[in-house]
Amino acid sequence: MTIERPWLAHYPAGIPAQIDVDEFSSIPAVLEASIRKFRDRPAFANMGKTLTYAQIDEASGQLAAYLLGELKLKKGDRVAIMMPNCLQYPIATFGILRAGLTVVNVNPMYTPRELRHQLVDSGATVILVLDNFGRTVEQAAEGTAIRHVITTGLGDLLGFPKGAIVNFVLKYVKKMVPDYDLPGAVRFNDALTLGQRHALPEVSITPDDIAFLQYTGGTTGVAKGAMLTHRNLVANMQQAAAWVSQLVNEGGEIIITALPLYHIFSLTANGLVFMKIGALNYLITNPRDMPGFVKELSKVKFTAITGVNTLFNGLLNTPGFDKVDFSQLRLTLGGGMAVQRAVAERWKQVTGVTLVEAYGLTETSPAACINPMDLAEYNGSIGLPVPSTDACIKDEAGAMLPVGSVGELCIQGPQVMKGYWNRPEDTAQVIDADGWLHTGDMARMEETGFFYIVDRKKDMILVSGFNVYPNEVEDVIAMMPGVLEVAAVGVPDEKSGEAVKLVIVRKDPALTIEQVKAHARENLTGYKQPRHVEFRDELPKSNVGKILRRELRDPSPAG
Template identity: 75%
Template structure:
């Protein structure tokens, strides 16, 4: 057995140690292949409307024609896409990539300040924005390099009369479209009509060309654009594709895409991997509406689903979820944050399908480790490094550590980003000349090559010199039947430096602080037990539903300095 890569001995049957990076020159080449190969298969579904691969091909050609023929944008120009999961997203995405543009995925929930930073930093010349968020753009667009604005309504591609009805209800009944004034804007459908007169441009794309500027690193203050090349994205599609390909059938998969496609996990794992497989991406525009989400699941006959722990937990706690037909479901992939044992075990019990945890970062396009899909039971691990990927545990002074030792998780492989856009100093902090990426996660590896995240470096709580990992505390507290959600953070303490504070959303309204503290006394060693417990109606979450410990920590700091 190889000591270098012990995980290879534990790969499921049929998964190669390496992928052939040269199978495709670019993401655009992958899309072209699928448009031809699966022409008549459904590619995207949303609000009851489906687009085939052939239709997606035609519409994205028209969009590419508009970008190059009408707007005169060229290879390497940046275009921002600011939309939730609607049919316009894959069309704009595919069109932009086929035109050789760099896609700047933009979170529609951004504040004006965040949006301005991203547009300025990326130097985007064009933006496609959903009407619901155009008022935010209006506030900042004059201060950016954006010259071209394309607007669209949620119902614009749903056909008549449904589309018109959806747009009317959102604007006038639900009041979800704030008034905006962008006189220079062109409607998405008009852009497609104009683009139809222009041929698909001939653009030479290779592995080194940038496909995405994917913004990340809110934890360290200002967001940075990870440069993800066509080579990075092709590599990760092939790596993840090889991992799930053993039990995925070409042209027959239906994947529920509830996480936003502007987020790297959903973009690669759902959008790109399943387009290459000829699958149907069932787009859920607002997964926060859990009863509506369960209705979608009942209508879809889905075979695969990706999500984050909070999404799975939310579904399990939604009436009607247990009655969904899970007979075709063979892949549930969890990422973005730690999957909790209590959630994974309940998921397996209710759906019959294991909840398989994966690990990745924006900087790794994103997948680095995935658990075997035939996993019998939750194992608390992020899995094995995927094909063509090296993972190691390093000490503070950058030396590789032996099996079982705890240190920083390091990743090397063809999916590792080119660096941060215009930030050589920030790039140098995380990416060595040798190609090893510092993840900032604390982890260990066992003899079989399985990796276990102990915690985020930044989230670690230091109690009297002991390291306390919030994940471990949260995992323990989630075992209490009266707890719906929990976050553990460190708060300053004059005796021990820091102590643990819990923020808890109750499942049982009668749960008391004392009862929960007793539970923690029974399940956690002294220094790991919470000194403070605060009950909340909700916890702050990111756009993909990751609980934001840093916001809870920030509140504590603000409160402390106010006294």
């Protein structure tokens, strides 16, 4: 079936319709090209220490040699990484990939039960873990295939005496490193030293080899491993790099990496795309400490930042953020969840830079659509399909819908995953016979080819047969000056099937339920208005700051 591509006519000047997927055979091939080009340039910085591309090359090569020469791992073996943003993370990732192995990213905040599931499901035989989470590994490892553990402290790569002080303070002053017992565990720095004994063999990596098992879907039952191949990730690097090419200077960018690199958005957008263009990734280990985060931002003249709506909102509401030097900032990219208009408009007001919204999924490596980088103002759209990508809107029966209709957004392109690890039935449910990935997001396309997400299929609220999209309700309520954060969910209702419930974190303690309902009455039609309003001190969030609506659905009519 031929597909119309109205978006191509609205691409910014200089953006190609197609990218060269075959220019690089693997992620290490891209890394090698960057090391050749940007050898002495800073690559990753954290806690006052900076590593150059040459140093990343050396250390990741040593780790790869250790994994193959010392641990005797075989091509395709899975290696888990359980750490926040720190200098060890890129070394570990690139080392594992250079060895022809597969990275299994693990959220460090996992409970032993969640970690065990991921280790058993992936069959990982090695795990690299930050000391802070060693106890979780100790509690989860039994009954998994884990044979080797590599441990490290946050200060281990910071040099003497700073590194020793950081490790001492974290363990004995801040009490952030519980005792753990992992017999036979090897320290990260010792693994690098042992790796020097072995020559790194030539490893043949093909585009179809799995680079990452990226776990997703934990919100809808059991977490599944999306098989992301080298081709998937290289394609997405090429797509995103082409998209931002008019705005960035090779070898001259400094990007703030606050979202965790174990999350697909940060992994590809920051860790890979900006590595490809020779940028410095400025790693923020704990972005939840907003005052500390703002202090870090004031130390560096950054040119780019990525984030999710809650991160941008948090920064805007942290004292001192408006005093940060934004004179070099050119690129702000929001993804991972819907960007709210109120947040985007305030971001532009404070920083002078448009917050450009992008859209993607773990299953698409992740970028599928991005707004033009020269966007003057936030437009509420997720943008245009990136080069070499098709998108369409389908109905329940799988038929393509015309322009303006709301249906399920479907994506096709070289960045779409190979499938879910060991789950052919789940794969068949999301990738149809024609190769379209069904995203589970309700959307519409305008005549110009711009796509608009209406909401998650499963988050939609059905009030007396009418569809209510939480994003729309949240956008309206977020405009109230007294509201810091808001989430809308559906709760059971005897009369209408479901009713809209709002959970609000107040900026103004004097804000009342009646004021919220009055604002909703002015701006929303009857069936979209909240039946229940509840105030809380905070909203439950995922590891990257996505609001967990499912945890808010318990009916508790507080108004």
